Amino acid sequence: MSSTDRPTAAEDFAGYLRAYHSDAIDGDEPVEEVWDRYHLPHGTHRVNGRVWDRKKILSSLRSRRSLDAPFELHLHEVIVEGRRAAARYTIGTPMMWKLQSATDAAVFAELAEDGRVVRTDAFSSTRPGWSGTGERDSFDGAARPAPGTAPAPPPVAGAEPTPAQDPAHYLRAYYAAGYDPAVPAAEAHDRFHTPDALHQVGGKVMQRSGVLKALEDERKRGHVYPVEVHETLREGNRFAARYTTSRDGKSKRSQEVFAFGEFAPDGRVRLVRFLLEPGYGAA
Template sequence: MSTTHRPTAAEDFIGYLRAYHSDAIDGNDPVEEVWERYHLPDGPHRVNGRLWDHKKIMRSLRSRRSLDAPYELYVHELVVEGDRAAARYTISTPMAWKFQSATDAAVFAEMAGDGRVARSDAFSASRPGWAGHGGSAPSDAAARPTPGAVPAPPPADGAEPTPAQDPAHYLRAYYAAGYDPAVPAAEAHDRFHTPDAVHQVGGKVMQRSGVLKALEDGRKRKHSYPVEVHETLREGDRFAVRYTTSRGGNPKKSQEVFAFGEFAPDGRVRRVCFVLEPGYGAA
C-alpha cells in the first residue's frame, strides 16, 4: 500500500476525482481498498437513479481496470457549497486512431467528517467520439466560479425571487412558463435567460432560436414537465441542481436531470447544461 498523500473529496474535489480514478484504473491496490480510501464503505451511492451496492461497485471497478487501457479525464464544471460538491466531467479512452469511447459523467456528493465521500448521486453515459474534449474546456481552472462573483441581494419581503437568488425557483418557474401556451415562448425564455444564453441539453447545444423552437414543438404536443428539485448548490455565479421531471407528470416518463449553470449579473442565466439521456427532450 502506497503512503503517498491523496487529496480527500473535502480537501480538493477535482484532486479527489483525479486521484480516485488514477488509483482505481491504473493502480495496483485492491479495488476494495481504493474505494474505501476515498468513500465511506457503507454510504449510499446511486448511478443513473439506481442504488449500487458494494458488490456492484466492485464489479464495475474490476471491469474497468481489466481493460488495461489509457484514459483522459476532463473536468468541465465544479460547484462546492459547504460539505457538498457537484461536478461534470468526461472520461475518454482511446480505441483506434483518433476514435475514442467517451463517458459523460456528473456527480453530486456529500462529504463525511473525515473528508471522504459519504454519499453520491451520479450520472454516467458512454458514447463514441473523437480525440479531444468534445468542445468543453479541459482546464480544471475553467471549472471554478468567476472570481469576485457576488450573489444578488435577497428579495424584499413578499417579492418573487429572481433566478440568481434561487436556482430551484429558476427551474420550476422556467419549466412552468416555457410550456404554458398563455406565455409567449420568447417571453418565457428571455425572462430567465440572457438573449445570448447557451443551452446544452443531453449533449445538444442550442442558442435562443433553437430553444424557442423546442418550446414551441413541446407546446404543440401539449407537453408539460413538472419539476421536483432534490438538491441545489451555489458557489459564486455558478450553480448545480439535481432534480426529476416527467412528461405530463407520468411516472413512466420520468427522468433525473443534473443541471449546471452560470448566472449573469442581472440575475438571469447565461449558460446552462442539462445532463440527461440524449433524446429525452427537456429544454
Template sequence: MSTTDHPTAAEDFAGYLRAYYADAFDGTEPVEEVWDRYHLPEGTLRVNGGVWDRKKILGEARSRRSLRAPHELHVHEVITDGRRAAARYTVSTPMVWKVQSVTEAAVLAEMAEDGRVARMTAFFSSGLGWSSGAGPYDSGARPAPGTSPAAPPAPGTEPTPAQDPAHYLRAYYAAGYDPAVPVAEAHDRFHTPDAVHQVGGRVMQRSAVLKALEDGRKRGHRYPVDVRETLREGNRFAAHYLTSRDGNPDRLQEVLAFGEFAPDGRVRVVRFALQPGHGAA
C-alpha cells in the same frame, strides 16, 4: 501516502476525481481499499437512476482495471457548497488510431465529516469519440472573479427567480409551457438573449430554444419540476430535479443541471444532463 497524494473529496473535489480514477484504473492496490479511501463503505451511490450496491461498484472497477488501458480525465466544471459538490467531467480511453471510448459524467455528491464521499448521484453516458488533442478544461471550473452567492442584481433591475436555482427551474418550466405566456417572454424573463442551453448533447441558442418550447406546447407537454437539491458557488449553480413531460409520476426523469448567472440575475449558460436510458423499454 499524504493527503496531497490522496485528497479527500471535501478538500479538493477535482483532485479527488483525478486521484480516485488513477488509483482505481491504473493502481495495483485492491479495489476495495481504493474505493474505501475515497468513499464511505456504507455510502449510497445512484447511477443513471438506479442504486449500485458495493458488489457492483467494485466489479465495475475490476473490469475497467483489467483492460490495462490508459485513461484521460478532463474536469469541465466543479461547484462546491459546504460539504456538497457537483461536477461535470469526461473519461476517455484510446482504442484504435484516433477513436476513443468516451464517458461523459455528471455527479452531485455529499461528503462525510472525514471528507470522504457519503452520497452520490451520477449520470454516466458512454460512446465512441475522436481524439482531438484537447487539454483539460479546468480554466472554466471555478466561479467568475468577484462573484458571490449574495451578489445583488445590477442597479435598476428587478430581482429575478434566476437568483434562486430552484425558483428559476420551477418558474422557467412553468412559463415555458404555459400557452398564455409568449415563448420569447418565457425565455427572456429568465435568460440573457445570448444564453446558451445544452440539453443532453444538443447545444441550442435562443431561436432553437423558442422553437423547442413551441413544439412542446403543441404536443401538450407540461414538465412540472420537483427540485430535490441545489448548490450555488459564486455565479455558478447546480441542481438535481425530477420532471416528466405530462406530470405522470410513473414516467419521471432525473436531471442534473449546471448553470451560470449573468450580473442581472438571469441565466447565461445552462447545461441539462439527462438521465441516460430514461424511457427505454
C-alpha cells in the same frame, strides 16, 4: 504519491476526482482499499437513478482495470457548497487509431465528517468520440467562478426571488412559464435567460431560436413538465441542480436531470447544460 498525500473529497473535490480515478484505474492496490480510501464503506450511491451497492461498484472497478487501457480525465466544472459538491467531467478511453470511448459523467456528492464521500447521485453516458475533439479539461480556468462575483443576496421577505437568488426557483419558474401557452415563448425565455444564452440538452447545443422552437413544438402537443427539485448548489456565478421532471406528470415518463449553469450579472442564466438519463428523448 503515498496514500496519505492524496486529498480527501472535503479538502479538494477536484483533487479527489483525479486521485480516485487514477488509483482506481491505473493503480495496483486492491479496489476495495482504493474505494474505502475515498468513500465510506456503507454509503449510498446511485447511477442513472439506480442504486449501486458495494459489490456492484467494486465489480465495475475490476472490469475497468481488466481493460488495461489508459484513460483521460477531463474535469469541466466543480461546485462546492458546505459539505456538498457537484462536478461534471468526461473520461476518455483510446480504442483504435484516434477513436475513443468517451463517458460523459456528473456527480452530486455529500461529504462525511472525516472528509470521505458518503453519498453520490451520478449520471453516466458512454459514446464514441475522437481523440483531440470535444470539451477538454477546463476546470482550472473557465470553470471557476468569475472574478469579483459575489454570492447572491438573501431574498427579501415576501418578494419574488430572482433566478440568481435561487437556482431551484429558476428551474420551477422557467419550466412553468416555458410550457404555459398563455405566456409568449419569447417572454418565457427572455425572463430567465440572456439573449445570447446557450442551452445544451443532452449533446445538442441550442441558442435562443432553437429553444423557442422546441418550446413551441411541445406547446402544440399540449405537453407540460412539472419539476421536483432535489438539490441545488451555488458557488459564485455558477450553479448545479438535480431534479426530476416528467411529461404531463406521468410517472412512466419520469426523468432525472442534472443541470449545470452560469448566471449573468443581471441574475438571468447565460449558460445551462441539461444532462439527461441515457435513452430518454424528451427535452
